[in-house]
Amino acid sequence: MRTIPLIQFGFGGVGRAVVRRVMKARDEFEWRYGIQLQYVALCDSNGAAVEAQGISFGDLERAMAAKEAGRGLADTPIGYQHEGLLDIVDVAGVTGAIVIDVTASDETVPALQWALDKDYFAVLANKKPLAGSIASFRQLTDSDRLRYEATVGAGMPIIAALRQALIASNDHVRRIEGCFSGTLGFLTTGLQAGESYSALVRHAKQQGYTEPDPRDDLGGMDVARKALILARTMGWPLELSQIEVESLYPPELAAGSPADFLEAISALDEPFRARVAEAQAAGQTLRYVAALESGAAQVGLRAVPVDSPVGRLQGTDNLAAFYTDVYAPNPMVLQGRGAGVDGTAAGVLADIVSLALTDR
Numbered sequence: 001m002r003t004i005p006l007i008q009f010g011f012g013g014v015g016r017a018v019v020r021r022v023m024k025a026r027d028e029f030e031w032r033y034g035i036q037l038q039y040v041a042l043c044d045s046n047g048a049a050v051e052a053q054g055i056s057f058g059d060l061e062r063a064m065a066a067k068e069a070g071r072g073l074a075d076t077p078i079g080y081q082h083e084g085l086l087d088i089v090d091v092a093g094v095t096g097a098i099v100i101d102v103t104a105s106d107e108t109v110p111a112l113q114w115a116l117d118k119d120y121f122a123v124l125a126n127k128k129p130l131a132g133s134i135a136s137f138r139q140l141t142d143s144d145r146l147r148y149e150a151t152v153g154a155g156m157p158i159i160a161a162l163r164q165a166l167i168a169s170n171d172h173v174r175r176i177e178g179c180f181s182g183t184l185g186f187l188t189t190g191l192q193a194g195e196s197y198s199a200l201v202r203h204a205k206q207q208g209y210t211e212p213d214p215r216d217d218l219g220g221m222d223v224a225r226k227a228l229i230l231a232r233t234m235g236w237p238l239e240l241s242q243i244e245v246e247s248l249y250p251p252e253l254a255a256g257s258p259a260d261f262l263e264a265i266s267a268l269d270e271p272f273r274a275r276v277a278e279a280q281a282a283g284q285t286l287r288y289v290a291a292l293e294s295g296a297a298q299v300g301l302r303a304v305p306v307d308s309p310v311g312r313l314q315g316t317d318n319l320a321a322f323y324t325d326v327y328a329p330n331p332m333v334l335q336g337r338g339a340g341v342d343g344t345a346a347g348v349l350a351d352i353v354s355l356a357l358t359d360r
């Protein structure tokens with residue numbers, strides 16, 4: 001039996017779902033793979049728990065219960081207030097650890113780099129470290145000891161399809177079209193069904209489909225980061241600033257509180273209705289699409305054929321269509337649930353196992 005030490009940054013919705021998944025898989029992974037995944041360090045933005053011999057399942061359960069009750073890790077019996085991630089990642093006596101980044105912060109980069117320089121491994125659901133400069137992306141990914149499946153499409157194997165099926169077979173990827181936002185999928189499907197923009201945004205916010213400020217979804221930057229990660233995975237040296245991003249609200253609505261924004265958006269109903277009508281008149285449908293082709297990427301509202309993979313997509317599902325030399329004229333398509341803590345945790349765990357099973 002090989003014991004694989006785990007060090008995790010982030011103990012929010014996804015972080016706790018990863019811990020739960022790791023605990024649930026213990027027996028299965030022991031007999032199937034001969035590995036035992038063992039947490040040696042865990043932190044949130046303020047507190048940490050570190051135990052080189054392994055944090056017990058009981059302590060993990062109690063820490064999760066405390067977090068769910070609104071307390072920080074520092075306030076649990078196993079926790080203390082940390083002074084930065086570099087302290088947490090350097091656990092005395094530990095080697096060959098897998099560092100898991102399930103924060104939403106770019107402050108993790110120095111600790112991730114430290115870990116990779118120590119021949120550790122890393123798994124990210126956090127897009128931000130990979131959406132900085134291209135130099136930083138290359139530094140983090142060059143060793144091939146970092147995996148990031150959950151950054152695009154949560155648990156769906158979109159990065160794996162790109163890396164292991166297409167790039168590794170020397171297939172030529174001509175174009176990728178994708179829908180990578182459940183919120184914007186909900187919005188465009190509703191617009192097409194005749195509902196108003198303002199009603200859809202308010203409903204999505206009420207149902208918790210959006211970030212606390214819906215502009216974080218409607219601005220398109222989250223989708224742009226996913227497009228950037230796909231582009232860089234193909235070896236395109238793009239920066240985030242080079243991606244054309246269409247925001248689904250005008251600059252004059254950028255200021256003010258989320259409540260002000262929700263109040264003001266009725267003015268956008270008519271322009272969106274007109275765009276839907278224009279697409280429909282041409283036999284097309286509107287989708288919020290990330291399109292990558294010839295070294296460039298665009299993210300925005302597009303009129304697409306109703307019978308295309310992206311045009312057929314309904315509701316909050318995500319989709320990636322790969323148009324390649326082999327997959328022509330019909331693309332290779334992956335479709336499914338592209339968000340949610342369980343799917344994201346599944347993507348993270350699959351990456352952990354793939355790294356745990358590589359030769360060390």
Ligand SMILES: NC(=O)c1ccc[n+]([C@@H]2O[C@H](COP(=O)([O-])OP(=O)(O)OC[C@H]3O[C@@H](n4cnc5c(N)ncnc54)[C@H](OP(=O)(O)O)[C@@H]3O)[C@@H](O)[C@H]2O)c1
Pocket residue numbers: 009010011012013014015043044045046072085102103104105107108125126127128150151154338339340341344
């Ligand atoms: N939720 C999804 O469906 C989904 C899907 C795909 C990818 N993701 C990505 O997964 C990541 C986590 O998402 P989430 O929904 O779990 O977010 P979340 O609930 O906000 O959790 C974030 C966690 O990171 C911690 N954190 C923030 N900054 C930190 C720092 N500088 N150092 C250490 N810890 C820090 C937070 O600490 P506190 O608890 O102290 O605030 C919290 O525990 C994000 O990058 C998100 O984009 C999420």
